[in-house]
Amino acid sequence: MVGQAQTIEKLKELGRNLWWTWQPGVISLFRELDPALWHETDHNPIAFLQKIDPSRLIKQAADMALDSRIDYAFRRLNEYLENKASWGAIHASNLRVRPVAYFSAEFGLHESLPIYSGGLGVLAGDHLKSSSDLGIPLVAVGLLYDQGYFRQSIDSNGWQQESYLNADPDLLPIEPVLDKSGEPLKINIDTHSGVLQAQLWKVEVGRINLYLLDSNVAANSASDRALTSRLYGGDAKVRIRQELLLGVGGVRALHALGYHPSVLHLNEGHSAFATLEMIRWKMETESVPFGEAAQDVAAMTVFTTHTPVAAGHDRFPSQLVEEHLGKLREELHLSYDDFMGLGRVYPSDMNELYCMTVIALKLSRHANGVSALHGQVSRRMWQPLFPNKTVEEVPIGHITNGVHVGTWVAPQMRLIFDRHLGVDWPEKMRYPETWAAIDTVDDAELWETQQVLKARLIDFVRNRLVEQAVKRGEPEAAKAKLGSALDLNILTIGFARRFATYKRANLVLQDVERLTAMLSSIDQPIQLIFAGKAHPEDRFGKELIQNIVKLSRDSRFEHRLVFVEDYDMNVARQLVQGVDVWLNNPRRPQEASGTSGEKVLLNGGLNFSILDGWWAEAYDGSNGFAIGTGQCNSVPSVQDERDSRDLLKTLNEEVIPLYYKRDMSGLPREWIARQKSGFRSMAWRFNADRMVMDYVQNCYLPAALGMSCVMPRS
Numbered sequence: 001m002v003g004q005a006q007t008i009e010k011l012k013e014l015g016r017n018l019w020w021t022w023q024p025g026v027i028s029l030f031r032e033l034d035p036a037l038w039h040e041t042d043h044n045p046i047a048f049l050q051k052i053d054p055s056r057l058i059k060q061a062a063d064m065a066l067d068s069r070i071d072y073a074f075r076r077l078n079e080y081l082e083n084k085a086s087w088g089a090i091h092a093s094n095l096r097v098r099p100v101a102y103f104s105a106e107f108g109l110h111e112s113l114p115i116y117s118g119g120l121g122v123l124a125g126d127h128l129k130s131s132s133d134l135g136i137p138l139v140a141v142g143l144l145y146d147q148g149y150f151r152q153s154i155d156s157n158g159w160q161q162e163s164y165l166n167a168d169p170d171l172l173p174i175e176p177v178l179d180k181s182g183e184p185l186k187i188n189i190d191t192h193s194g195v196l197q198a199q200l201w202k203v204e205v206g207r208i209n210l211y212l213l214d215s216n217v218a219a220n221s222a223s224d225r226a227l228t229s230r231l232y233g234g235d236a237k238v239r240i241r242q243e244l245l246l247g248v249g250g251v252r253a254l255h256a257l258g259y260h261p262s263v264l265h266l267n268e269g270h271s272a273f274a275t276l277e278m279i280r281w282k283m284e285t286e287s288v289p290f291g292e293a294a295q296d297v298a299a300m301t302v303f304t305t306h307t308p309v310a311a312g313h314d315r316f317p318s319q320l321v322e323e324h325l326g327k328l329r330e331e332l333h334l335s336y337d338d339f340m341g342l343g344r345v346y347p348s349d350m351n352e353l354y355c356m357t358v359i360a361l362k363l364s365r366h367a368n369g370v371s372a373l374h375g376q377v378s379r380r381m382w383q384p385l386f387p388n389k390t391v392e393e394v395p396i397g398h399i400t401n402g403v404h405v406g407t408w409v410a411p412q413m414r415l416i417f418d419r420h421l422g423v424d425w426p427e428k429m430r431y432p433e434t435w436a437a438i439d440t441v442d443d444a445e446l447w448e449t450q451q452v453l454k455a456r457l458i459d460f461v462r463n464r465l466v467e468q469a470v471k472r473g474e475p476e477a478a479k480a481k482l483g484s485a486l487d488l489n490i491l492t493i494g495f496a497r498r499f500a501t502y503k504r505a506n507l508v509l510q511d512v513e514r515l516t517a518m519l520s521s522i523d524q525p526i527q528l529i530f531a532g533k534a535h536p537e538d539r540f541g542k543e544l545i546q547n548i549v550k551l552s553r554d555s556r557f558e559h560r561l562v563f564v565e566d567y568d569m570n571v572a573r574q575l576v577q578g579v580d581v582w583l584n585n586p587r588r589p590q591e592a593s594g595t596s597g598e599k600v601l602l603n604g605g606l607n608f609s610i611l612d613g614w615w616a617e618a619y620d621g622s623n624g625f626a627i628g629t630g631q632c633n634s635v636p637s638v639q640d641e642r643d644s645r646d647l648l649k650t651l652n653e654e655v656i657p658l659y660y661k662r663d664m665s666g667l668p669r670e671w672i673a674r675q676k677s678g679f680r681s682m683a684w685r686f687n688a689d690r691m692v693m694d695y696v697q698n699c700y701l702p703a704a705l706g707m708s709c710v711m712p713r714s
């Protein structure tokens, strides 16, 4: 019994640090103990270990040589945590005493911690994981949403239904932060409508600590207790109170914990109030006036903007701002007008709303977009803020987003890298030479690996479809049909993302006749897998989903067009690892970066995309497929029509023929050449290690040293 208690204790400890989420060996350790329970608990080791049957654990432990595997995993975790020879130890040592403070309203770390909605959160999660791998001194701040983002199901009319689950803190990888007397540490924010209080939770992401503020404390009113219950769930008042907690509360939390950051990184404008609290703190502790403190804070602040879509920038009426920040404003010794002016492009325009992006741009000296094209678009968009500068001179650069390789690459593909790129490829993934070795991989080996991944995906989708049908109470015959959807030998195209209008999920469906012909072609058919959530308030997005779901239930498309419900990091992982082709067709230039296609390329899938975001700088003619030539039109319907035509043309004339062109041994040699070209030309650039290194060298170090921005611009 002692041995068993120890085993569980050790497993629990492994499950507490999210390091396990990018360790295939540890993941399989959990899964093998009880595959069904692992699935049922949403891959959450904490819930899993609470529910697992002790007798099963004993039996499995004996069968699996569990003790030695646990000891091995443990040793690796401890070596990882203590490793002093990291890239950051050499290149970011200036940040060691006073780390980078990274603020984000969402973090996508794993499906079992539902505090993210989409790309922004996943990017923040990947940023933390690479910062951990690289040994960057960084501490992160976010909010704990106890109901998270919604879970999606589709009813029998094809309409999206949302449900919210109350997460049990005991089942999350979070620990309460206590003060010296062992009581939960509390943060207070005084506003004109009362005091807002929050407690803190800590999440361990490898070597990085993430602190989450949570307003669900006894001292708060009922409505304030619910303030952080849902991500992007409330009206403007909820939103500004959440952002007050994140920014002002976040800086207070760091100070209370003894952190004195040398850099503030605002991941999106949501956290821009952090600059104001930092200024207040400097005025108080250094006895300097507002102007001087503001300059110092701007010098240490890095701001990343994430979208050119106007609705993606939070704006608040002045009264709401005064209600919440009036007390802070008084401490900053600013007049009402001067304070409101900080959030406006034209400070004296009383009708202009207070914009979080504007204040972030004014109070940071290092600002960037998330791809080269997005940098350009942002300079144009915000030029009015810099009336003395031309568009080219606007001080917004770019650092293109990347993805965390350990999180997104399938274990089977990792084996290929291990065998051919050299065992130390994870430390060298940002160099082109590392990936040049992909040419030494045998075509058949690469192809077979991809077939294995595709078969896994098909299996996953079938199970999901059957589960969905069971929930809807569909008859046996319908379930049986769904259980044989999709075919391993057919060109498989994935499309999964938020159903935001500009992402145009229905672009491929514009010509249903032609699509029908392509799906049911005898010798060169295609099949389509869709997934994604529409924002609960977005009727149009829900109609798009309904259209797709209706087509998936149309007998002409049976087995060849499916919609997978409840897109999250788990569904994303399955899709990006198993598809042949990843379709992305945003209305250029509205996709700031996009990152899902980067996950696909790392698994050998080919991107088939509009030249927007990251793809505009990645595509070289041989490493995937482009839709159109990067033109825009001021009339959206004209642009949509042309893009839809170009999409079908490239699909029919290039993508499909290339996939089905086989040699004597049955291999699509030219297709495989494109996959290899994809790895060679892109893997070293579009990973999060490269991204974080760029932030360190171009932003964090200059910001910490009070130097001016050295961000790339093109």
Ligand SMILES: *Cc1c(COP(=O)(O)O)cnc(C)c1O
Pocket: 117, 118, 119, 120, 122, 496, 497, 498, 567, 568, 569, 572, 573, 593, 594, 595, 596, 597, 599
């Ligand atoms: C990667 C990812 C995204 C972002 O992908 P885009 O290409 O930017 O749409 C969104 N949601 C999930 C669950 C992801 O894993």
